[in-house]
Amino acid sequence: MVTGELRAEVRAFLAEYGGAPQVDSWLTGWDEEFTRALAAKGWVGMTVPPEYGGPGRSHLERFVVTEELLAAGAPVAAHWIADRQIVPSLLKYGTEEQKQRYLPAIARGECFFGIGMSEPDSGSDLASVRTKGTRADAGWRITGTKVWTSGAHRADAFICLARTSPLDPDHRHAGLSQFIVDLRSPGVEIRPIVSMNGAHHFNEVILDDVLAPVFGTIGEG
Ligand SMILES: Cc1cc2nc3c(=O)[nH]c(=O)nc-3n(C[C@H](O)[C@H](O)[C@H](O)COP(=O)(O)OP(=O)(O)OC[C@H]3O[C@@H](n4cnc5c(N)ncnc54)[C@H](O)[C@@H]3O)c2cc1C
Numbered sequence: 001m002v003t004g005e006l007r008a009e010v011r012a013f014l015a016e017y018g019g020a021p022q023v024d025s026w027l028t029g030w031d032e033e034f035t036r037a038l039a040a041k042g043w044v045g046m047t048v049p050p051e052y053g054g055p056g057r058s059h060l061e062r063f064v065v066t067e068e069l070l071a072a073g074a075p076v077a078a079h080w081i082a083d084r085q086i087v088p089s090l091l092k093y094g095t096e097e098q099k100q101r102y103l104p105a106i107a108r109g110e111c112f113f114g115i116g117m118s119e120p121d122s123g124s125d126l127a128s129v130r131t132k133g134t135r136a137d138a139g140w141r142i143t144g145t146k147v148w149t150s151g152a153h154r155a156d157a158f159i160c161l162a163r164t165s166p167l168d169p170d171h172r173h174a175g176l177s178q179f180i181v182d183l184r185s186p187g188v189e190i191r192p193i194v195s196m197n198g199a200h201h202f203n204e205v206i207l208d209d210v211l212a213p214v215f216g217t218i219g220e221g
Contacts, residue, residue: 003064010068013041021073027150027201029075032109038069039109044079045087053104054087077151077201082106082113086159089178093219098180101215114158116146116181116205126161127172131207133162133179139213140164140179145206152190152203157182159218160207180216181207 017037022029038044046062048054069076087106090098105111122128131144142162152158157180165175183190187210193202 003060006061006064007068010043010065011072013038014068014072014074017074019075022075023073025073026070026076026080028077028199029073030077030151030154030201031075032078032112034075035078035109037109038076038079039107044083044109045103045107046083047091048087048103048107049091052099052107054107078112078154079106079109081115081151081155082111085115086113089159089218095215097215098218102180111157112151112155114149114152114155114183114205116149116152116158116160118146118148120145120147127176129161129163129176131160131162133164133177133212136211139211139216140177142179142181142207142210142212145204147202147204148193149190149203149205150201152183152205153192153200155183158205160212178218179212180218181210181212185210187211 017034035044042055043065045054046057046065047059049056083106086102090102102111117126119129119131122130131142131146133140133142142160144162146160149158160179160181162177162179163175164177168174187208189206191204192200193204194200195202
């Protein structure tokens with residue numbers, strides 16, 4: 001489709017849907033009904049191929065839709081991370097099981113993700129994360145504290161960066177792994193961080209010996 005037509009289609013959809021524009025709508029505009037309506041148009045997980053339940057559209061088309069949604073301040077927060085980060089990660093590094101499990105649900109607008117990277121003493125320098133992953137019979141046991149976790153109180157799961165081999169000062173970026181952690185697992189505690197304006201988007205997520213199943217490791221551990 002010519003991208004101009006797609007752009008016009010998104011604008012018409014937004015005009016019909018209504019709603020006031022939101023500042024930082026990618027963070028503050030959590031509206032699962034809106035996400036499902038968008039998914040029904042094929043505009044969530046747009047680059048997911050049909051064999052995984054998506055419409056298999058181009059990256060340019062996804063860009064056009066995203067640009068229009070952000071320009072309008074549309075409430076995209078619920079699917080933002082799943083659409084932006086999890087879909088490409090799984091398409092490139094995911095196992096067949098992960099793709100089958102998550103991609104169709106994301107494209108239907110029914111599966112929401114967060115990001116568990118930052119920690120109280122680890123921001124830009126993620127090689128310093130102290131959350132640990134230890135091998136267990138059924139997968140990995142994860143213990144640590146994540147912070148600034150947008151939407152964790154509403155998301156189904158988050159990707160969690162953890163150190164899985166001891167820190168080697170000469171190779172600080174080695175020995176880290178990413179896991180998909182179900183945020184409703186036993187051992188997960190989600191504490192709100194309330195912003196100055198009273199809004200609640202951020203959280204602290206405490207992981208106490210949380211089981212991340214083997215299938216949840218993204219890429220080679
Ligand atoms: C709106 C918002 C949403 C967020 N959501 C999430 C989320 O969902 N999940 C999550 O994990 N995190 C999230 N974060 C956290 C964000 O990713 C961190 O703020 C980021 O990792 C930076 O860490 P920091 O704030 O500790 O800053 P620091 O790492 O302490 O950096 C402070 C300053 O020092 C500078 N600096 C750092 N290192 C160097 C260097 N080596 N050389 C020169 N300058 C340097 C930085 O540019 C910055 O200006 C969110 C942040 C924001 C603002």
